[in-house]
Amino acid sequence: MAVAAMKLSEKQQEVLDTEGHLLVIGGPGAGKTTISILKAAKIAAALRPGQEVLFLSFARATISRVIEVIENEHAIPKPIKSRINVETYHSFFWRLLKTHGYLLGLPKPLTILTPSNEAIALSAIRGEYKADGKLSAQEKAERKVREQAERLRQAKDEGRVCFRLFAYHVAELLERSKRLRQLIAVRYPVIILDEFQDTNADQWRVVQQLGRECTVIALADPEQRIYDWIGADPARLDQFRATFTHKNVVLKGENHRNAGTDILLFGNEILTGNFSKKEYAGVELRTYSANENEARTALITQTYAARKRLVDSKKKNWSLVILVPTKKMTRAVSDVFRQPLAKMPPIRHSAAIDLDAAILGAEIVSFLMQPPSLLHLDGVIDLLCNYFHGKGGDSPAKADLQQAASIRKAFALYADKKAAGRPLPLNSLMVPLLQTYEQLKQIPLTGDPDHDWRAVRKAMESAPCARFKGVATEVKNIRLLERGTQLRQELSQDWRTFGRYENALRITRQAFVREHFATQAKPEAGVIVMNMHKAKGKQFDEVIIFEGWPRYVKKKIVANPDRIVRANLKDNIDDQARQNLRVSVTRGRQRTMILTPQGDPCVILV
Numbered sequence: 001m002a003v004a005a006m007k008l009s010e011k012q013q014e015v016l017d018t019e020g021h022l023l024v025i026g027g028p029g030a031g032k033t034t035i036s037i038l039k040a041a042k043i044a045a046a047l048r049p050g051q052e053v054l055f056l057s058f059a060r061a062t063i064s065r066v067i068e069v070i071e072n073e074h075a076i077p078k079p080i081k082s083r084i085n086v087e088t089y090h091s092f093f094w095r096l097l098k099t100h101g102y103l104l105g106l107p108k109p110l111t112i113l114t115p116s117n118e119a120i121a122l123s124a125i126r127g128e129y130k131a132d133g134k135l136s137a138q139e140k141a142e143r144k145v146r147e148q149a150e151r152l153r154q155a156k157d158e159g160r161v162c163f164r165l166f167a168y169h170v171a172e173l174l175e176r177s178k179r180l181r182q183l184i185a186v187r188y189p190v191i192i193l194d195e196f197q198d199t200n201a202d203q204w205r206v207v208q209q210l211g212r213e214c215t216v217i218a219l220a221d222p223e224q225r226i227y228d229w230i231g232a233d234p235a236r237l238d239q240f241r242a243t244f245t246h247k248n249v250v251l252k253g254e255n256h257r258n259a260g261t262d263i264l265l266f267g268n269e270i271l272t273g274n275f276s277k278k279e280y281a282g283v284e285l286r287t288y289s290a291n292e293n294e295a296r297t298a299l300i301t302q303t304y305a306a307r308k309r310l311v312d313s314k315k316k317n318w319s320l321v322i323l324v325p326t327k328k329m330t331r332a333v334s335d336v337f338r339q340p341l342a343k344m345p346p347i348r349h350s351a352a353i354d355l356d357a358a359i360l361g362a363e364i365v366s367f368l369m370q371p372p373s374l375l376h377l378d379g380v381i382d383l384l385c386n387y388f389h390g391k392g393g394d395s396p397a398k399a400d401l402q403q404a405a406s407i408r409k410a411f412a413l414y415a416d417k418k419a420a421g422r423p424l425p426l427n428s429l430m431v432p433l434l435q436t437y438e439q440l441k442q443i444p445l446t447g448d449p450d451h452d453w454r455a456v457r458k459a460m461e462s463a464p465c466a467r468f469k470g471v472a473t474e475v476k477n478i479r480l481l482e483r484g485t486q487l488r489q490e491l492s493q494d495w496r497t498f499g500r501y502e503n504a505l506r507i508t509r510q511a512f513v514r515e516h517f518a519t520q521a522k523p524e525a526g527v528i529v530m531n532m533h534k535a536k537g538k539q540f541d542e543v544i545i546f547e548g549w550p551r552y553v554k555k556k557i558v559a560n561p562d563r564i565v566r567a568n569l570k571d572n573i574d575d576q577a578r579q580n581l582r583v584s585v586t587r588g589r590q591r592t593m594i595l596t597p598q599g600d601p602c603v604i605l606v
């Protein structure tokens with residue numbers, strides 16, 4: 001609905017009319033984001049030139065939804081819209097650090113240590129420990145301390161700052177410099193903090209400092225807190241109350257997202273486990289037989305049906321999201337949609353999968369596009385090892401770290417043998433690797449980046465070396481040259497200037513850093529697959545929550561991965577699991593379906 005036609009609730013009006021620090025509390029769809037934008041517009045209209053309202057959010061996708069609200073609100077004139085600056089916490093912190101980090105003794109210039117490169121930097125430490133499940137609490141704590149020390153060292157010595165240090169350093173800066181706090185307040189007299197319940201300790205330190213000079217407006221739902229695992233704290237709202245003289249407004253009982261359905265009622269009852277109704281309008285619980293084929297068929301059939309409903313509704317930019325409990329499953333569902341079972345047509349979709357492997361793979365492709373005179377085997381070996389060190393992101397697989405070690409070892413042996421004029425052992429992994437490297441160097445390039453990129457990737461796919469094949473498969477996950485045209489343009493420009501891709505690797509790396517900060521222009525539409533954790537702050541016309549199924553041997557469950565509650569055991573139900581499911585369920589505007597295995601349905605719901 002266009003916000004222009006919107007009648008504000010009494011409490012929303014109160015938000016609009018209140019001055020000073022503000023804590024706005026409301027459940028899913030209560031209209032927190034909406035009213036905060038209207039309030040931002042009201043404040044912006046009275047600002048002095050050069051001043052803006054700053055709206056801070058966690059995810060880029062939330063930002064696009066916020067921007068959409070602003071765009072729909074025809075009552076907000078353009079010059080006023082342009083005075084509302086919507087930004088992620090990360091990107092705001094980075095701006096501060098880049099300019100003022102030297103005050104903390106950080107080198108200048110600073111660069112971002114992207115998540116994949118952070119994983120590479122930490123892989124040596126991580127490689128020394130067993131898998132998470134096999135570590136004692138003490139070992140985990142020790143590893144955490146060592147990882148943090150390495151992150152700090154990377155920042156201080158190398159000038160490479162990873163995302164999770166942004167708030168840490170900015171907090172330090174603002175705690176020390178009143179002048180900087182004042183500068184920020186002059187530019188941003190009012191700062192809106194979205195999803196405040198999910199701020200971690202360092203972010204809270206930053207907010208405390210900002211609130212000394214600026215007016216802060218925190219939007220929160222204490223029961224949508226899903227970031228405990230990265231530092232959110234149930235005490236946060238009370239800390240806000242104790243720190244700031246503020247007005248508290250509760251948008252109680254309001255639901256503008258899925259009004260007319262029982263979706264919110266069902267979501268709220270998930271928190272207590274007391275279900276008051278047999279049927280909930282707009283909510284459907286379905287089971288599938290607990291095996292791979294049945295699971296896939298159920299998901300695909302339900303997705304076809306939901307898509308048909310939405311297409312038939314003729315709604316513009318309809319959205320259907322499939323929410324799954326794990327990253328692994330996001331990928332699995334995306335693969336199934338691409339190649340469903342026999343004769344079933346594929347489902348066009350976008351998937352929010354982790355791109356660490358694809359990004360590091362892209363570095364290899366771009367390196368191989370560089371002219372042979374700039375290519376060297378050491379460089380390829382380094383990038384391949386980086387790929388294996390970083391492809392698992394925060395949780396690298398032992399096997400991948402070992403791959404990297406084997407490549408290093410085989411390369412050292414190759415160098416020794418070569419120096420001694422001796423042949424390589426025939427079974428060395430360097431044999432197919434060298435063959436592939438030679439083949440890749442021979443690929444004729446044309447100056448059309450899209451074409452050339454594909455040529456290198458295709459050649460990798462059919463290469464003798466299995467490691468390169470793996471890289472090619474991962475790289476398929478990003479359509480690098482389709483996203484915006486900047487990378488493409490820069491590569492073309494590089495070719496025009498030098499008659500070859502002189503700087504392909506550097507250009508590609510920069511493109512990914514940029515990508516981390518880019519704001520999606522539009523909220524997601526069509527069929528989307530994502531991890532439940534990523535659904536926060538978003539809304540979709542229909543939601544399908546699809547969880548994994550137990551594996552049986554002789555009728556006993558031997559494994560039960562990818563469940564909403566870990567292993568689907570009653571003992572593992574906690575607030576996090578309940579809140580996470582509630583957030584997912586309440587994302588649907590019209591309809592939410594939960595697909596769960598027969599015989600062992602989600603324990604929260606039984």
Ligand SMILES: Nc1ncnc2c1ncn2[C@@H]1O[C@H](COP(=O)(O)OP(=O)(O)OP(=O)(O)O)[C@@H](O)[C@H]1O
Pocket residue numbers: 001003006007008009012026027028029030031032033034035221224255256257536537538586
């Ligand atoms: N007063 C209102 N009248 C009609 N529709 C409204 C009103 N306020 C908000 N809406 C609409 O309701 C939907 C949900 O609002 P909004 O996204 O602001 O809620 P929220 O509290 O931020 O939700 P969440 O915490 O679940 O992200 C949006 O589509 C918005 O346009």
